[in-house]
Amino acid sequence: MKKADQKKGLSTRAIHAGHDNSADPHKPLITPIYQTASYAFDEVDGLWAFYQKRSERLAEYARYGTPTQRAVEETLMALEGAEDAIVTSSGMNAIASAICASMSAGEHMVTLREGYRGTFKMFDQHLARFGFSVSYADVSLQAIQAACNDKTRVVFLEFPTNPYLKLIDLAALVAFAKSRGIVTIVDATLASPLNLQALPLGIDLVTHSLTKYLNGHNDVIAGAVLGQAAMIEKVRSVRNLLGSNPDPHQCYLLSRGIKTFAVRMKEHNRSALTIAEWLAKHPRVEKVWYPLVKSHPHFDLAQRYLKGGGGLISFQVKGADSSQEAGLKASTALIEALKIPTLGASLGGVESLIHQPTVMSYYDMDAAARLKEGIFDNLIRFSVGLEDTEDLIADFEQALSQI
Numbered sequence: 001m002k003k004a005d006q007k008k009g010l011s012t013r014a015i016h017a018g019h020d021n022s023a024d025p026h027k028p029l030i031t032p033i034y035q036t037a038s039y040a041f042d043e044v045d046g047l048w049a050f051y052q053k054r055s056e057r058l059a060e061y062a063r064y065g066t067p068t069q070r071a072v073e074e075t076l077m078a079l080e081g082a083e084d085a086i087v088t089s090s091g092m093n094a095i096a097s098a099i100c101a102s103m104s105a106g107e108h109m110v111t112l113r114e115g116y117r118g119t120f121k122m123f124d125q126h127l128a129r130f131g132f133s134v135s136y137a138d139v140s141l142q143a144i145q146a147a148c149n150d151k152t153r154v155v156f157l158e159f160p161t162n163p164y165l166k167l168i169d170l171a172a173l174v175a176f177a178k179s180r181g182i183v184t185i186v187d188a189t190l191a192s193p194l195n196l197q198a199l200p201l202g203i204d205l206v207t208h209s210l211t212k213y214l215n216g217h218n219d220v221i222a223g224a225v226l227g228q229a230a231m232i233e234k235v236r237s238v239r240n241l242l243g244s245n246p247d248p249h250q251c252y253l254l255s256r257g258i259k260t261f262a263v264r265m266k267e268h269n270r271s272a273l274t275i276a277e278w279l280a281k282h283p284r285v286e287k288v289w290y291p292l293v294k295s296h297p298h299f300d301l302a303q304r305y306l307k308g309g310g311g312l313i314s315f316q317v318k319g320a321d322s323s324q325e326a327g328l329k330a331s332t333a334l335i336e337a338l339k340i341p342t343l344g345a346s347l348g349g350v351e352s353l354i355h356q357p358t359v360m361s362y363y364d365m366d367a368a369a370r371l372k373e374g375i376f377d378n379l380i381r382f383s384v385g386l387e388d389t390e391d392l393i394a395d396f397e398q399a400l401s402q403i
């Protein structure tokens with residue numbers, strides 16, 4: 001694979017790093033889809049050489065990897081400045097693999113109260129059954145520190161968090177965690193490698209749902225874990241033995257999507273900031289949650305840690321009064337009046353997607369339980385796609401005038 005030149009810009013790395021097909025006699029420009037379950041060896045000594053790491057062979061069996069997959073991993077390493085990386089069949093699997101490689105039964109993990117609910121369900125419904133205890137802290141370093149005990153092995157958090165895009169002081173977290181021998185794992189999906197470089201700050205492992213900005217086309221589910229080689233080797237072992245390697249077609253789509261990642265991400269940042277500032281001034285909008293809008297509680301941290309605010313905007317609409325019922329009615333009316341964004345889950349793709357967390361991730365809770373989780377029924381989560389900003393604003397203008 002072509003070696004990454006870290007001095008080159010993010011787009012140059014996204015397009016070229018990882019794709020070195022010069023040893024192939026046909027010299028394809030694009031890394032081929034290596035559709036095979038097994039690899040052939042000419043003689044037994046070739047197999048010995050492979051196991052004794054005396055050959056260039058990647059694997060003897062495709063559950064351990066394919067060249068299509070390794071190309072994606074090397075591109076991601078170049079984007080994050082990571083020593084090593086693995087790709088996985090989903091973002092959830094990336095998180096699960098990173099945690100399973102870092103913790104054992106009887107140990108403890110601290111995470112934030114705010115984040116993707118699927119991750120919390122995985123912790124509570126499954127990891128807990130295997131003896132991984134979890135504490136949930138408010139979004140502050142002090143709360144994380146207070147939740148740690150002498151069994152704490154991992155601090156896991158999203159940066160920024162979903163859906164309110166909150167932040168903590170990562171450098172201070174690293175200093176604290178290192179002093180206690182705690183592994184830090186950051187799900188940087190919402191930031192992406194364009195807006196946040198967490199590894200140089202000393203974070204141990206970074207995970208991504210590649211499903212979102214990195215692939216960017218709402219057509220692939222995949223994940224990645226990045227970090228130092230020794231730690232990634234442990235995560236790779238979990239992935240390979242649980243069998244959560246993505247298949248070569250999935251990897252081909254990823255490598256195709258990632259090539260335009262930096263260009264797309266800059267536009268997500270620009271368009272979302274314009275729309276967030278516009279929404280913040282609208283009389284029917286109660287509050288906008290976007291890290292680079294001044295009213296966000298963590299605006300200062302965002303300026304320090306993020307190169308852009310990303311493509312996700314959460315905002316609360318004004319209902320007829322301050323009740324949850326009125327909020328739900330107003331947010332439903334707005335979503336149904338919009339013509340461009342599609343009502344659906346996920347984020348980070350070219351198509352704008354919109355929903356109410358109440359009716360998506362938190363559909364199974366009653367209003368009181370949702371409020372306890374900090375989810376207001378007038379809250380809307382809008383993933384700004386790559387449609388023209390003016391068209392999206394005009395669409396919101398007409399839809400807001402109807403609620």
Ligand SMILES: Cc1ncc(COP(=O)(O)O)c(C=O)c1O
Nearest residue numbers: 090091092116187189209211222
């Ligand atoms: C912040 C975040 N992390 C992880 C995930 C899980 O990713 P995937 O759906 O690729 O498993 C999601 C999914 O929505 C997410 O929003």
